[in-house]
Amino acid sequence: MKVRLTALVLVVVVIAVVALTTGDDPVPLATLFGGGDAADRLVVGMLRLPRLLAGLFVGAALGAGGAVFQSVSRNPLGSPDIVGFDIGAATSALLVLLVWHGSAVALGAVAGGVGTALLVYLLAMRRGVRGHRLILVGIGIAAMLSSVNAFVLTRADVTDAQSAAVWLTGSLNGREWTDIRPILLALPVLLPLALWLGRDLRMLELGDDTARALGVGAERTRLAAIVVGVGMTAVATACAGPVTFVALAAPQVARRLTRVTGPNVLPAALTGAALLTGADLAARRLLLPVGVLTGVFGGIYLAFLLRRAA
Amino acid sequence: MRIGGLLVGVGVLVLVALASLAVGAKAIPPATVWHELLRYDGSADGVVIRSLRVPRTLLGLAVGAALGLAGALMQALTRNPLADPGILGVNAGAAAASVAAIGLLGVADPAGYLWFALAGAAIATVLVSALGRSSPARLVLAGAAVSAALGSFVAGLTLVSQNAFDAYRFWAVGTLAGRPLSVLAATGPVLLLGAVLAIALGRPLNVLALGEDTGHALGARPGRTRVLGIVAVTLLCGAATAAVGPIGFVGLAVPHIARLVAGPDQRWLLPYSAVLAAILLLGADILGRVLARPGELQVGIVTAFLGAPILIMLAHRRRLAVR
Amino acid sequence: MTRLHGVDLTIGYERRTVVHGVDIAVPDGEFTVIVGANGSGKSTLLRGLARLLRPTGGAVYLDGQQIRSLPSREVARRLGLLPQGPVAPDGITVVDLVGRGRYPHQRRLRPPSHADRIAVSDAMAATGVTDLADRHVDELSGGQRQRVWLAMALAQQTPIMLLDEPTTFLDIAHQVDILELCADLREHHGRTLVVVLHDLNHACRYATHLVALCNGLIVAEGPPHKIVTSELVADVFGLRCRVIADPESGAPLVIPSRRPLRQ
Numbered sequence: 001m002k003v004r005l006t007a008l009v010l011v012v013v014v015i016a017v018v019a020l021t022t023g024d025d026p027v028p029l030a031t032l033f034g035g036g037d038a039a040d041r042l043v044v045g046m047l048r049l050p051r052l053l054a055g056l057f058v059g060a061a062l063g064a065g066g067a068v069f070q071s072v073s074r075n076p077l078g079s080p081d082i083v084g085f086d087i088g089a090a091t092s093a094l095l096v097l098l099v100w101h102g103s104a105v106a107l108g109a110v111a112g113g114v115g116t117a118l119l120v121y122l123l124a125m126r127r128g129v130r131g132h133r134l135i136l137v138g139i140g141i142a143a144m145l146s147s148v149n150a151f152v153l154t155r156a157d158v159t160d161a162q163s164a165a166v167w168l169t170g171s172l173n174g175r176e177w178t179d180i181r182p183i184l185l186a187l188p189v190l191l192p193l194a195l196w197l198g199r200d201l202r203m204l205e206l207g208d209d210t211a212r213a214l215g216v217g218a219e220r221t222r223l224a225a226i227v228v229g230v231g232m233t234a235v236a237t238a239c240a241g242p243v244t245f246v247a248l249a250a251p252q253v254a255r256r257l258t259r260v261t262g263p264n265v266l267p268a269a270l271t272g273a274a275l276l277t278g279a280d281l282a283a284r285r286l287l288l289p290v291g292v293l294t295g296v297f298g299g300i301y302l303a304f305l306l307r308r309a310a
Numbered sequence: 311m312r313i314g315g316l317l318v319g320v321g322v323l324v325l326v327a328l329a330s331l332a333v334g335a336k337a338i339p340p341a342t343v344w345h346e347l348l349r350y351d352g353s354a355d356g357v358v359i360r361s362l363r364v365p366r367t368l369l370g371l372a373v374g375a376a377l378g379l380a381g382a383l384m385q386a387l388t389r390n391p392l393a394d395p396g397i398l399g400v401n402a403g404a405a406a407a408s409v410a411a412i413g414l415l416g417v418a419d420p421a422g423y424l425w426f427a428l429a430g431a432a433i434a435t436v437l438v439s440a441l442g443r444s445s446p447a448r449l450v451l452a453g454a455a456v457s458a459a460l461g462s463f464v465a466g467l468t469l470v471s472q473n474a475f476d477a478y479r480f481w482a483v484g485t486l487a488g489r490p491l492s493v494l495a496a497t498g499p500v501l502l503l504g505a506v507l508a509i510a511l512g513r514p515l516n517v518l519a520l521g522e523d524t525g526h527a528l529g530a531r532p533g534r535t536r537v538l539g540i541v542a543v544t545l546l547c548g549a550a551t552a553a554v555g556p557i558g559f560v561g562l563a564v565p566h567i568a569r570l571v572a573g574p575d576q577r578w579l580l581p582y583s584a585v586l587a588a589i590l591l592l593g594a595d596i597l598g599r600v601l602a603r604p605g606e607l608q609v610g611i612v613t614a615f616l617g618a619p620i621l622i623m624l625a626h627r628r629r630l631a632v633r
Numbered sequence: 634m635t636r637l638h639g640v641d642l643t644i645g646y647e648r649r650t651v652v653h654g655v656d657i658a659v660p661d662g663e664f665t666v667i668v669g670a671n672g673s674g675k676s677t678l679l680r681g682l683a684r685l686l687r688p689t690g691g692a693v694y695l696d697g698q699q700i701r702s703l704p705s706r707e708v709a710r711r712l713g714l715l716p717q718g719p720v721a722p723d724g725i726t727v728v729d730l731v732g733r734g735r736y737p738h739q740r741r742l743r744p745p746s747h748a749d750r751i752a753v754s755d756a757m758a759a760t761g762v763t764d765l766a767d768r769h770v771d772e773l774s775g776g777q778r779q780r781v782w783l784a785m786a787l788a789q790q791t792p793i794m795l796l797d798e799p800t801t802f803l804d805i806a807h808q809v810d811i812l813e814l815c816a817d818l819r820e821h822h823g824r825t826l827v828v829v830l831h832d833l834n835h836a837c838r839y840a841t842h843l844v845a846l847c848n849g850l851i852v853a854e855g856p857p858h859k860i861v862t863s864e865l866v867a868d869v870f871g872l873r874c875r876v877i878a879d880p881e882s883g884a885p886l887v888i889p890s891r892r893p894l895r896q
Contacts, residue, residue, distance in 0.1 A: 074722075076451050123622055133625045135392060140621035143558045147614035150483040151607075162468075162475050169465045203736055207720035209685055214789070215709030215737040244465075245458040252451070261725045288466055295462025302455040306441050306448060 004258050008270040012056070015277045019052045020044050023284060046176075054175040055277035055290075057183045058236045059246060063254070063272020064194045064265050065232035066247030071201040071263035072225045073135070079247045080117070080233040083134070083226065084142045086242040088116025089234075090168050091145045091152075093241070097164045098156040105167060106179075106238040113237055116141060117230050170243030170291030172280050179239060186235040193228050194265045201225060202262040244291045246272050249298035256305050312578050315571055319585040323371070326592045330367040331359055333596050365491040370592045370609070372494065373486075373550045374560065376501045378587025379508045380546040381561025382568065382580050386515045387539045388449070394562045395547040397453040398540070402460035403434025404551040408481060413467045413474030421492045424552045428500065431548030434460060439540055484555040484610020486595050497549040504545030505584070511539055512577035519574070557610045559617030560587050566624050590616070634661045636696050636825070637682060637712070637793055643690030644674075644681040651677040653849040654690065659793070664819045665827045666836040669846035670870050675829045676717060676797050678846065682827065683714045683795050709737035713791035717798055719782050721770040727781050728766040731757055734788035756787035759814055775802035783811065787818075793825040794818070800830065808832075812839045833870070837861055838884045845869050861885040 021027045027040045070078035080086060092112025096102045124137040149168075153161045203216040211218055233247065250272035251264065258267050279293040286293075331343045338355050346356040347364075377395075384393045396402075407430020411423035438456050442449030468475035517530040525532040547561070568582040591609065594616055598607035638658040645651050651674040659665055659682070667675045680686045682693055684700045693700040700708060713734075721730060734756070735749045757763045760780040765773065770781060779802050786794060796815070800808040816839055818824045830836045836843060837857040845853040845860070847869045853860040866874050866887055873890040 077454055124625060136625035137622050139392070139562070140618035140625075143614045144618040147483070147558070147611040150479070151611050153479045154483055154608075158472060158476050158479075161479060162472060165465070165475065165479075166469055169462075169469070199736075203733060205720075205722040206730075206733065207716070209680075209714070209716040210719050212685055212705065213683060213709065213712075213714035213716065214734070215704075215706035217705055244462060248454060248458070255724075259724075261722050261729065288469065292462045292466040292469070295458040295465070299455045299457075299459025299462070303441055303452065303459070306452055306455065 005267060005270070008257070008267065008274060012270060012274050012277070015274060015281065016052055016056070019055070019277060019281055020048050022281075023048065050177050050180055051172055051175050051280070052277060053184065054172050054180045054239055055280045056273045057180065057187050058172070058240045058243065059250070059273035059276030060191065060269040061183065061187055061232040061236040061272070062243060062246040062276070063250035063268040063270070064191055065229045065236070066249075066272070067251040067254070067263045067265050067268035068194055068197065068201065068225050068229040068232075069247070070251050071198075071205060072222055072229070074205060075135075076252060077248065080113075080230055083117040083120045083230065084138050084145065085113040085117045085230055085233055086237070087142045087145045087149070088119075089113035089237045089242055091116075091149055093167055094149055094152045094164055097167065098152055098160055109241070110234045110238045113234055114230060116145065117226075121226070166289050167241045168291075169289045170241040170294070171289035172240055172276075172283070173289065175239065183235045183239045187232070190228055190232050190235070191265075191269060194232065197221065197225050197228060198263045198265045205262065241291065243276065244295040245298040246276055246294050249294075249302050250275055252302060253298075253305065312572060316578070316581060316585065319582065319589070323585055323589050323592075326589050326596070327367050327371065330370065330592050330596050331363045334358070334363065334599050361491075365489065365494060366486050366595070367592065369489055369494045369553065370486050370595050371588050372498060372501050373554050373557070374588035374591030375584035376504065376546040376550040377557060377560040377591070378564045378568070378583035378585075379505055379580055380543045380550070381563075381587070382565040382576070382583040383508055383511070383515075383539050383543050383546075384561065385565050386519065386576055386579075387536055387543070389519065391566065392562070394558075395543050396457075396556075396558075396561075397450055398543065398547075399434035399438040399453050399456040399460065400431045400544065400547045401551055401556040402457040402464075403430040403432070404428070404548060405478070405482070405556070406430055406434075406460040406463050408552075409464045409467050409474050409478050412477045413471040421490065421496060424493060424496055427552030428497075428548050431551060432544055435540065435544040435548070481555045483608045484557040484613075485608035486554055487606065487608070489554060493553050497553045500545050500549040504542050504549065507538060507542040508546065509580055511535060511542065512580055515539070515576040519576075555610060557591070557613055559613045559621070560590055563617045563620045563624070564590060567620070635659055636661055637694070637827075639678075639682055639688075639691060639693045641691035642678070642681055642688045642693065644677050644686050644688045646677075646686075650689070651849050652681065652688075655849070655851055657682070657844065657851065659825060659827055660842055661825050662819065662823055663825065663842045664816060664840050665825075665842040665844060666840035667827065667829045667844045667846060668831075668833055668836050668869070673846040673869075674849040675846055677849075679795055679797050679827065679829050680716075683712060684708060685714070685716075706737050709789070709791070711791055712793045712795065713786050713789040714795045715782055715786040715797060715799055717801075721778070723771065725770050726767055727762055727770055727773075727784075728753065728757070730770055730781055731762075731784045731788050734785035737789065752788045752790055753784075756784040759787060760784040761810065776804060776807055779803055780807070780811070783814075792823070794827070796826065796828045798829050798831060800832065800835070808835065815839065833861075833866070833887050834879075837886065838879060838882050857885050858883070861887070863887075 020032060021029055025043050027044055028036050030036050031040045031044055066079050069080055070076055089109040089112050093105050093109040096105050096108035120138050120141050124134040200216050200221045203211040203214050204218060204221055208218045251268040254264055254267035254271040258264060275298060276294060279297050280290045283290040283293050328340065328343060332338050332340050342355050343359060346359045380395045384395050385391055404427040407426040408423045411417040411426040417423045434456055438452045442452030468478050514530055514535040517525045517528050518532050518535050564587040565583045568579055568586050572578040572582040594612035595609040598609055598612045601607050635658040640656055642652055642655045643650060655678065667678065669675045681688055684693065695703060695708060695711060731753050735752060739749065757766065760783050762780050762784055765777060770778060783799055800811055803811060812835060815826055815828065819826055840857055843854065843857045843860060844851055845865060852868060853865055861876060863874050863876050866872050875888045876885050877888060879886040
């Protein structure tokens with residue numbers, strides 16, 4: 001396990017270096033260590049570094065959030081979307097952009113996402129939240145909001161709608177230091193919390209009865225996990241929009257790479273970071289938002305892993 | 311008793327269909343509707359009825375029934391009450407193929423990219439079934455992976471081509487409007503084939519519900535039933551989505567409601583699902599026309615808003631038909 | 634002495650009461666077996682004692698305190714449970730699963746200790762699953778899986794152990810192995826056991842204290858040789874039988890009559 005983790009870290013480092021030194025303006029490696037000329041250092045420091053950090057932190061947050069959700073829901077498809085977070089974030093973002101023509105998109109998105117998650121949790125609540133009830137309510141609310149989104153997109157002017165759709169796919173374009181400050185502050189708090197919860201979540205996977213017999217508070221752990229999971233997804237979405245698929249694929253890929261059971265928060269976070277920053281390298285070349293590529297890369301890689309293990 | 315219920319259902323369906331002919335931007339009284347159906351006299355009302363509303367109503371009937379059948383089949387095949395035909399990647403495949411047709415090949419007319427959508431749905435389903443062959447958990451993951459990849463393809467293409475985006479955003483809502491009779495003519499046979507196959511699977515599905523081992527022991531062939539079932543779902547859902555775009559909920563919620571009346575016997579559950587789903591879809595369409603007069607609210611949106619409270623109520627029922 | 638006992642316990646699910654005002658004292662250091670017909674409330678009572686179910690009436694006491702007021706982890710160090718139908722996560726190995734039984738004893742940030750490792754290997758040796766250590770639990774047979782779960786409960790190393798039908802799926806040789814293991818735990822390690830068994834003859838042979846439930850009420854309790862009579866069996870199970878002394882152990886042996894009485 002340690003070997004694989006180190007390998008993952010190395011992959012991330014390599015991608016980071018490539019991200020910082022290549023692009024329209026190739027920059028010598030020495031720049032990263034303080035050498036090179038001022039113009040190069042500007043490019044790295046003002047443009048590429050914030051974008052890279054955004055990719056790393058958002059990827060890690062999504063990977064860890066996905067791992068937590070999949071563990072809690074005991075379902076490999078578990079993602080914050082079971083509580084309708086992504087779709088709620090999308091709906092409020094669309095409303096902010098296309099209906100109110102405002103600019104606080106990120107804030108609106110997070111508010112919408114959290115609000116939806118709360119709504120789903122409350123609606124599913126009846127003497128504690130049972131697994132399939134949460135999923136059903138989540139599906140219901142998600143579909144409702146999804147149709148609202150489709151509707152809003154048809155009502156707006158086509159150019160406006162198209163640029164709103166860019167945000168919906170998830171993008172790291174033009175992310176600067178001010179954009180990434182929230183996640184730089186929040187993730188170092190939330191990620192350790194998720195790691196902490198990881199142990200209790202491992203016990204929860206044995207079933208509520210066995211977990212309780214071993215001294216784990218089932219409902220309490222579940223709630224804490226959902227809160228932390230939503231929190232991480234929220235800061236990630238505030239930074240990059242609802243990036244497709246990373247939260248779903250990263251934990252699954254991490255599990256197949258490390259072959260360990262349990263939520264595996266750390267490997268999932270590293271995999272998420274690698275996936276997102278790697279996809280962003282291609283996104284910059286192809287001038288597409290990164291969300292397009294995470295879907296394609298993540299989907300293909302997951303399919304490949306499924307095929308191999310069949 | 312159950313046959314009685316079914317007849318009542320069909321009766322309600324006929325009423326709803328007639329209502330669908332009568333309601334719209336211009337309300338036409340039922341008497342006129344009846345008159346025009348029997349003897350076309352070229353009046354303005356007659357034109358509206360014959361060339362707009364009849365095709366629309368028929369399409370709604372066909373698509374509704376198809377989605378209901380597909381949903382019931384899917385839940386029976388996976389023995390999972392939360393299964394929705396979309397997990398096989400049908401919607402994603404249809405969308406990707408449609409967008410490709412519009413954006414890359416310049417096909418503009420719904421009856422044109424219809425065939426692409428159907429092909430796309432079929433290819434996606436085959437891919438997902440192949441990847442997810444060994445277990446239901448794998449199937450679901452495979453569906454998610456393929457849907458994500460295709461979804462990204464759609465996102466990418468629509469962000470690059472405004473034409474494709476414009477056509478896609480209207481397709482993505484799921485609507486019965488603007489679909490000429492040619493669409494029904496093209497998808498009708500496919501839907502019919504799927505429906506016949508579905509109904510024929512009634513008894514094998516009953517046996518499948520008892521589990522693989524018991525099924526084998528009773529001389530059924532679970533493997534074959536499953537393959538045929540997936541073929542039927544692909545035909546039904548693929549054609550329906552190709553014709554009118556993705557419509558959610560109907561496949562997921564209706565079989566649960568149908569089960570309340572028909573019980574778990576698939577030979578009754580399937581026809582009930584078809585009839586109830588058709589009623590739901592047409593009803594939603596009518597509602598959409600009424601609520602947003604003189605414009606209309608697309609049927610895909612109305613079904614979502616009708617379906618969500620239903621699902622939430624179902625979620626709180628004490629005994630859901632869980633495995 | 635009874636560390637674990639329940640007073641006036643009424644336990645049920647949603648709208649159905651299964652156990653009606655039962656007083657049960659689990660004698661320390663004894664092998665208590667709860668028997669009864671299907672639906673008589675055996676598992677419900679056990680789960681109530683294990684604090685998995687909240688009684689609607691009465692309370693369960695552990696070491697003199699209400700079990701509900703104790704922190705769950707503390708209870709988990711004194712009371713171990715093997716539930717019916719436990720769930721194994723996908724792809725988990727035997728040694729990993731048994732290791733999870735050490736959770737109540739482990740501190741959060743420390744890796745598994747030497748004591749943990751010993752507990753795990755002892756538990757696996759006692760249940761005969763050491764050879765299966767690296768296998769995936771979901772590949773094992775029903776009997777092997779049951780033994781692995783028992784090993785997990787053993788690794789928890791609690792003075793009191795509650796086992797809900799631990800001999801399901803096992804062939805007779807393994808059933809006897811498990812029961813002998815339980816008897817050994819009691820005799821040589823001083824553990825208190827409460828086991829729900831559906832096989833009455835096994836219960837008679839191994840229990841030192843038998844509790845017979847019928848419709849959520851205790852109709853008899855005590856050492857098997859004192860309470861097991863054909864009248865009791867008829868009352869509790871609706872079965873006509875003869876009761877003789879088992880030639881091996883002297884315990885009561887229930888022999889059903891040719892035409893059983895059905896209630």
